[in-house]
Amino acid sequence: MATIDRQATTLALAHALSAAERGLAVIPLSRTKLPALRSPHRADPAPDPTTPPCHGECGRFGHGVYDASTDPRRIRALFAAAPWSTGYGIACGLAPHHLIGIDLDTKAGTDSSTALRELALRHLFTIPDTVVIVTPSGGRHLWLTGPPDVTVPNSASRLAPGIDIRGAGGYLVGPGSRTGHGVYGTAPGTAHLAPAPCPSELLRLLTPPPRTRHHTPPTTGHQGQGLIQFVLAAHAGQRNTRLFWAACRAYENGIGPDLTPALVEAAVRTGLTPHEARSTIASASRMSFPRPGPPRD
Structure with a gap:
């Protein structure tokens, strides 16, 4: 098992370095798809609620997506600190791509692909040809890019059941990563593509206006x-x-x-x-x- 794990770590690092060459900031992941490095602050005293949380300003590893980098030396150091890593995560929302991930789940009987097609018909947009990652369970991750002045938040099933969004502060499991359920791979015919710009109507759905409080009974x-x-x-x-x-x-x-x-x-x-x-x-x-x-x- 140790040999298999070392091979998986070596492959994950190679894939991560390749992604970094394309401008995608990465972090090492464990088989659970979570960041491989634990927080260096986990044993600290209870933080002062008025103090902003550390996002790596302390200079140590273990801040999740805030550790993400395109610097090969830093990436190698991250993986060296987590030799049990078998995958890598790609940070969303960062320059130059400002990546947005559309996560189409297949669990619990959801038909997220149909739901996305219905959204596209209803709101008059078309999903462009883009990078598509196939998950071990048969789900799909669609990679899109956003404008630099728009922040897309993370969400779960807000657009429709089974459709999760990975935006600023989130990450996507990179192709070639090995998890406890299998290996993530690029869908046939999409490996040569670059992430396509997010359609404007879909982008509007991904950046909903702030909720408003109604002080009088609303009408439908x-x-x-x-x-x-x-x-x-x-x-x-x-x-x-x-x-x-x-x-x-x-x-x-x-x-x-x-x-x-x-x-x-x-x-x-x-x-x-x-x-x-x-x-x-x-x-x-x-x-x-x-x-x-x-x-x-």
Whole structure:
């Protein structure tokens, strides 16, 4: 096993150095897809809440994506400090590419590829030919680039169930990385491509305006009617997905409680039970603005 691990580390370092040559800042990852180096501050006393957290200013390794670099000497030092590394992460949001990752998950019965196509049709954009990474579970990571003056936040299932976004402060598992579930690879026909610019309409969806607090009861208006029609148009296999997406949008825009009865009624008309509909809407209300976690397969 030790020999296999050393080989995996050597390969990961080689892939990481190759990515760095293309301007992609990297960090070593463990088999769990998490940063391989633990925080040097884990044994420190409880920090002063008024003091900003250290992002590497202390000069030591172990600050996650803030350790990311394109400097070959620093990358070799990072991997030397973590000889158990079997993969590497590519930091998103950094110059010169300002990488944005579209993570299409395949778990829990989600059809994230269909959801992305529906978003593209609904908002009139096309996903360009770009780098696509295939995960061990069969999911896909689409690499896009953003403008330098736009900060894309990380999010989980905000656009649609199963679609996670890796933006500023996040990272993508690089191709050639080995995890406990297998190896990440580049999809056939995309290895020669450069990350394509993110379509403007998709970029708008990825950078939502700040939430506004309603001090008076909101009305659902045309937006609410559009969400209801979106649910009513669901076919078998889409009903929960469409209802979840519509409920997320409703709660993000402050009309969730007012629109819930109509959403339940629309979902029942498509074939869901009232209990199923209310459970899906309740999940959406809790997940409208989830905290981003580590990358998934």
